[in-house]
Amino acid sequence: xxxxxxxxxxxxxLERLGRGExxxxxxxxxxxRSTRQVQRMRxxxxxxxxxxxxxxxxxxxxxxxxxxxxxxxxxxxxxxKYDGFNDQHFTEKLVEVEGLExxxxxxxxxxxxxxxxxxxxxxxxxxxxxRERKAQAGQMILWDGSDHDWLEGRxxxxxxxxxxxxxxxxxxxxxxxxxxxxxxxxxxxxRDILREKGxxxxxxxxxxxxxxxxxxxxxxxxxxxxxxxxTQVGRVLANLGVEMRYALSAPAKGRVERLWGVLQDRxxxxxxxxxxxxxxxANKVLDEYRQAHNQRxxxxxQDSQPAWRKAPTDHTQLLDLCAxxxxxxxxxxxxxxxxxxxxxxxxxxxxxxxTYAGKEVVIKHLLSGDYRVFxxxxxxxxxxxxxxxxxxxxxxxxxxxxxxxxxx
Numbered sequence: 001x002x003x004x005x006x007x008x009x010x011x012x013x014l015e016r017l018g019r020g021e022x023x024x025x026x027x028x029x030x031x032x033r034s035t036r037q038v039q040r041m042r043x044x045x046x047x048x049x050x051x052x053x054x055x056x057x058x059x060x061x062x063x064x065x066x067x068x069x070x071x072x073x074x075x076x077x078x079x080x081k082y083d084g085f086n087d088q089h090f091t092e093k094l095v096e097v098e099g100l101e102x103x104x105x106x107x108x109x110x111x112x113x114x115x116x117x118x119x120x121x122x123x124x125x126x127x128x129x130x131r132e133r134k135a136q137a138g139q140m141i142l143w144d145g146s147d148h149d150w151l152e153g154r155x156x157x158x159x160x161x162x163x164x165x166x167x168x169x170x171x172x173x174x175x176x177x178x179x180x181x182x183x184x185x186x187x188x189x190x191r192d193i194l195r196e197k198g199x200x201x202x203x204x205x206x207x208x209x210x211x212x213x214x215x216x217x218x219x220x221x222x223x224x225x226x227x228x229x230x231t232q233v234g235r236v237l238a239n240l241g242v243e244m245r246y247a248l249s250a251p252a253k254g255r256v257e258r259l260w261g262v263l264q265d266r267x268x269x270x271x272x273x274x275x276x277x278x279x280x281x282a283n284k285v286l287d288e289y290r291q292a293h294n295q296r297x298x299x300x301x302q303d304s305q306p307a308w309r310k311a312p313t314d315h316t317q318l319l320d321l322c323a324x325x326x327x328x329x330x331x332x333x334x335x336x337x338x339x340x341x342x343x344x345x346x347x348x349x350x351x352x353x354x355t356y357a358g359k360e361v362v363i364k365h366l367l368s369g370d371y372r373v374f375x376x377x378x379x380x381x382x383x384x385x386x387x388x389x390x391x392x393x394x395x396x397x398x399x400x401x402x403x404x405x406x407x408x
Contacts, residue, residue, distance in 0.1 A: 179279075213234075215229065336381075
């Protein structure tokens with residue numbers, strides 16, 4: 001029997017409750033139920049297994065479901081005697097003339113399931129207009145990735161990562177070509193925006209897995225908390241106090257989608273003119289084009305006072321902020337491992353601890369490629385490496401080509 005995502009979560013918690021990993025009170029708090037309710041669920045689960053979590057009416061036909069005979073009669077009448085009647089008028093005739101006590105919604109479902117559309121729309125199309133721009137630069141930025149044949153077959157297919165200021169239409173610093181829309185790509189865009197502009201108040205983007213958790217994997221801590229941990233990008237934005245808004249469709253990202261349309265015309269022509277055939281060459285053309293584009297298309301904001309908040313000016317702090325963070329445990333030989341890379345933790349005479357074996361540390365993989373290992377606020381180890389590879393799966397690999405083609 002099929003179970004909903006919530007029922008699977010309840011099943012997972014009850015299994016952990018049975019193994020003694022959590023308490024009844026913790027499960028009740030996580031599910032928003034009383035302890036008595038959890039005890040009853042626990043009893044049903046012990047007696048009937050997962051079937052005890054499914055509602056008794058699941059899979060049963062509704063008691064008042066319209067019979068097949070009535071459904072066929074409705075379709076015959078609509079295709080014959082009442083051909084061309086709108087839903088409401090037809091329903092009235094069924095009740096008043098044919099003696100079929102059906103609601104308009106029931107009739108509508110019967111007709112639509114048979115492919116019969118209403119001949120008349122009851123309401124005119126909703127008038128839509130373009131959303132007003134934000135008044136100040138830095139109030140909201142829109143970012144996205146555009147996967148396209150930017151080099152028109154002269155080189156690899158690329159993805160253009162970039163952001164636009166909602167108030168001015170300016171293409172912001174950090175725009176670059178990469179292999180695919182990814183966590184690393186968004187962090188690079190954000191890093192350059194912080195470096196040259198500051199911290200925006202709101203970031204608007206789609207529900208890409210780099211920006212929003214779309215998986216169904218919940219750790220025990222997440223199940224007890226009732227929410228999933230954010231993505232790498234979400235963590236950085238939360239630390240900066242930036243609100244993240246998610247678009248549910250491409251039209252909802254209007255301005256950045258229109259930007260891609262302009263760039264897929266003008267920028268592609270510039271790339272063709274320059275004969276660009278590699279990612280590195282394309283990024284050089286993009287850097288020059290961005291300035292010309294902003295001079296041509298950017299507009300003055302309604303309020304000349306910018307809303308950008310001050311970002312960290314220390315280069316090291318900025319690198320740490322926009323790094324990929326991973327929690328690991330120190331081995332007995334004072335090493336930590338990340339994606340096949342072994343990092344030694346050297347002995348330090350004035351260190352706060354005599355040993356870090358068995359302790360959890362945070363490994364920060366910087367966009368420059370370096371690694372830094374932190375225990376609390378203390379940096380206890382560092383190592384050089386290659387740049388993290390653009391990947392939609394939490395960027396677990398290194399990109400050797402990135403280091404040679406991009407000086408980011």
